[in-house]
Amino acid sequence: xxxxxxxIGPVSFRIGSAWQRPLDQLRRLYAGYPPxxxxxxxxxxxxxxxxxxxxVRPSLTITGDYWLPDTAPLPLSLGLLAAEMGMNLQMALxxxxxxxxxxxAVEREGRAVLMTGLSxxxxxxxxxLLGERGWRFMGDEFALLGLDDGLLHAFPRAVSLKNEAxxxxxxxxxxxxxxLLEGTPKGTIRHLRPDREAIMRMDEPARPVLILFPRFGAxxxxxxxxxxxxxxxxxxxxxxxxYVALAERGFAALTGLVTAVPGRxxxxxxxxxAVALVETLWEETR
Amino acid sequence: MSAAAVARLxxxxxxxxxxxxxxxxxxxxxxxxxxxxxxxxxxxxxxxxKVELLLEDARTGAEAGRTxxxxxxxxxxxxxxxxxxxxxxxxxTAYAAAGLEAATGRSIGDLDILVPREAxxxxxxxxxxxxxxxxxxxxxxxxxxxxxxxELPPLIHSTRDRMIDVHxxxxxxxxxxxxxxxxxxxxxxPLGDGLxxxxxxxxxxxxxxxxxxxxxxxxxxxxxxxxDRLLREFSSRGYEFTVELRERAWEHQLEPAVARALRLARAxxxxxxxxxxxxxxxxxxxxxLRRLVARDGWGRPTRRGLRFAFYLRSHWLRMPPLMLARHxxxxxxx
Numbered sequence: 001x002x003x004x005x006x007x008i009g010p011v012s013f014r015i016g017s018a019w020q021r022p023l024d025q026l027r028r029l030y031a032g033y034p035p036x037x038x039x040x041x042x043x044x045x046x047x048x049x050x051x052x053x054x055x056v057r058p059s060l061t062i063t064g065d066y067w068l069p070d071t072a073p074l075p076l077s078l079g080l081l082a083a084e085m086g087m088n089l090q091m092a093l094x095x096x097x098x099x100x101x102x103x104x105a106v107e108r109e110g111r112a113v114l115m116t117g118l119s120x121x122x123x124x125x126x127x128x129l130l131g132e133r134g135w136r137f138m139g140d141e142f143a144l145l146g147l148d149d150g151l152l153h154a155f156p157r158a159v160s161l162k163n164e165a166x167x168x169x170x171x172x173x174x175x176x177x178x179x180l181l182e183g184t185p186k187g188t189i190r191h192l193r194p195d196r197e198a199i200m201r202m203d204e205p206a207r208p209v210l211i212l213f214p215r216f217g218a219x220x221x222x223x224x225x226x227x228x229x230x231x232x233x234x235x236x237x238x239x240x241x242x243y244v245a246l247a248e249r250g251f252a253a254l255t256g257l258v259t260a261v262p263g264r265x266x267x268x269x270x271x272x273x274a275v276a277l278v279e280t281l282w283e284e285t286r
Numbered sequence: 287m288s289a290a291a292v293a294r295l296x297x298x299x300x301x302x303x304x305x306x307x308x309x310x311x312x313x314x315x316x317x318x319x320x321x322x323x324x325x326x327x328x329x330x331x332x333x334x335x336k337v338e339l340l341l342e343d344a345r346t347g348a349e350a351g352r353t354x355x356x357x358x359x360x361x362x363x364x365x366x367x368x369x370x371x372x373x374x375x376x377x378x379t380a381y382a383a384a385g386l387e388a389a390t391g392r393s394i395g396d397l398d399i400l401v402p403r404e405a406x407x408x409x410x411x412x413x414x415x416x417x418x419x420x421x422x423x424x425x426x427x428x429x430x431x432x433x434x435x436x437e438l439p440p441l442i443h444s445t446r447d448r449m450i451d452v453h454x455x456x457x458x459x460x461x462x463x464x465x466x467x468x469x470x471x472x473x474x475x476p477l478g479d480g481l482x483x484x485x486x487x488x489x490x491x492x493x494x495x496x497x498x499x500x501x502x503x504x505x506x507x508x509x510x511x512x513x514d515r516l517l518r519e520f521s522s523r524g525y526e527f528t529v530e531l532r533e534r535a536w537e538h539q540l541e542p543a544v545a546r547a548l549r550l551a552r553a554x555x556x557x558x559x560x561x562x563x564x565x566x567x568x569x570x571x572x573x574x575l576r577r578l579v580a581r582d583g584w585g586r587p588t589r590r591g592l593r594f595a596f597y598l599r600s601h602w603l604r605m606p607p608l609m610l611a612r613h614x615x616x617x618x619x620x
Contacts, residue, residue: 001584014309014313016584037336038308038309038334038336039307039308039309039311039312039336039337039340040309041340043309043312043313043584043585045584045585045586047586064313064585065312065313065316065317065585066316096343096344096346096347097339097343245347245350246346246350247350247353
């Protein structure tokens with residue numbers, strides 16, 4: 001078993017793989033991240049789907065401390081994606097120290113914006129765009145809400161840029177980009193390492209001041225709609241994988257968040273519009 | 287570091303100071319569903335900060351799981367109360383409901399209950415009417431369960447997503463030992479809320495039967511830890527328990543399974559046991575021990591051949607040869 005340890009924010013992973021290549025890709029993508037803490041929080045394993053699949057048309061299954069039955073194997077060429085999915089899986093099923101929200105987050109002046117919504121709503125792209133324009137990127141997949149402090153803790157994994165979002169980041173230095181992954185279940189994906197600031201400051205939590213529900217659509221008119229606390233609450237319970245498991249502490253943390261922080265749904269047709277909307281709304285929370 | 291190391295730590299928490307690779311311990315413990323049990327076992331010890339943090343997570347997780355399991359039992363109680371039939375909790379939920387030491391940190395999956403066989407059709411109807419639905423739709427499996435198994439085909443609750451296994455006895459009907467289901471019901475102990483648990487001796491017999499007279503030892507390390515905890519707690523209550531356990535093991539035709547459980551618990555966890563009932567060490571004990579700890583520090587199953595042998599054994603225990611042949615033929619053609 002080849003081995004790599006990785007720390008992202010407060011969570012350390014031990015990743016074991018039957019092949020060296022996915023780990024090399026991972027090491028390159030996460031260059032500059034701090035060393036893992038011992039012991040690691042979670043173990044991820046990338047194993048041949050069948051013993052002979054190590055060599056013949058290699059395909060891997062994602063497993064680890066926590067796993068789901070009947071997950072479809074991926075070809076070795078998507079090993080990097082598999083490692084990322086493996087880490088997501090551990091967080092989604094095993095995280096108990098933070099309320100886990102399926103959301104992106106960015107921060108400026110210690111005040112954070114949470115962006116949540118269905119897959120494809122554009123939260124990843126938007127968070128990454130903001131990260132390139134003076135905001136601190138805190139994560140595009142999971143936001144960690146502290147159960148005791150009510151603060152957002154950064155989990156700045158590599159951003160997974162999908163299909164049409166790719167050209168928006170054509171300008172970044174090549175060194176920050178992972179290999180082009182074609183034919184994934186979500187189309188073409190390329191990972192982007194967050195900028196230096198996001199990595200240097202990953203241990204700094206931030207106070208959430210705004211919860212956004214972005215919606216991207218080429219023909220949508222730019223719009224903002226307030227979302228009431230009750231609706232935000234329900235939508236965030238649906239966006240959390242461990243809300244039920246955390247029981248009363250999860251409820252307390254989430255009610256604390258939605259009563260203190262305003263919610264807004266935003267529609268936008270392009271990235272520039274979205275960035276402007278976020279900045280205006282963020283200013284208004286002062 | 288591996289499942290064997292997890293077992294050593296459970297038996298002797300004092301050895302925690304010597305652990306070098308906690309990541310492996312945690313991975314093996316999680317894979318064996320023993321993370322919560324281990325975390326409680328190590329509670330109060332001076333350990334590295336990050337280890338303590340992760341063990342605290344495991345304790346929190348186990349506590350939430352316990353609440354959820356007890357709630358599920360309450361849901362079943364409400365669904366079945368109008369029938370007026372005895373409902374006996376089994377395994378993890380029973381340990382939790384009875385406040386037994388075995389429940390400390392224990393992971394609890396499905397809800398297992400035992401009801402009188404003649405009440406099965408009513409129980410099934412009541413559960414289906416209250417939101418539970420079938421997991422398997424395959425007619426062969428369904429018929430197989432109803433004809434030969436000691437339980438209904440598993441049901442899952444449509445909104446709470448939790449499984450319930452409704453037993454009418456503790457071993458498949460095709461297994462060679464024939465436990466006395468009526469005696470289990472008669473000796474059961476009311477918890478005061480309308481639910482019941484097995485008599486302590488029956489509880490141990492059931493745990494041993496489940497582990498050594500049925501199944502392929504998957505999750506065996508956890509199940510044997512249950513047995514260790516139960517034996518220690520019940521034995522401390524006095525001499526009577528030892529006598530009862532001998533009697534009940536004999537009555538349910540499960541002396542060999544109980545004896546094996548005692549010997550292996552003693553070997554792995556240092557459990558004090560009744561030497562007369564445990565009997566002489568058998569050559570096969572070491573195979574069982576090796577199978578119980580067949581997992582490495584990555585959480586991967588090891589000893590593929592031995593695992594497969596125990597898998598075959600589980601079928602052999604379950605059915606007479608001709609029936610086994612027909613069953614495997616049927617499954618293979620699917």
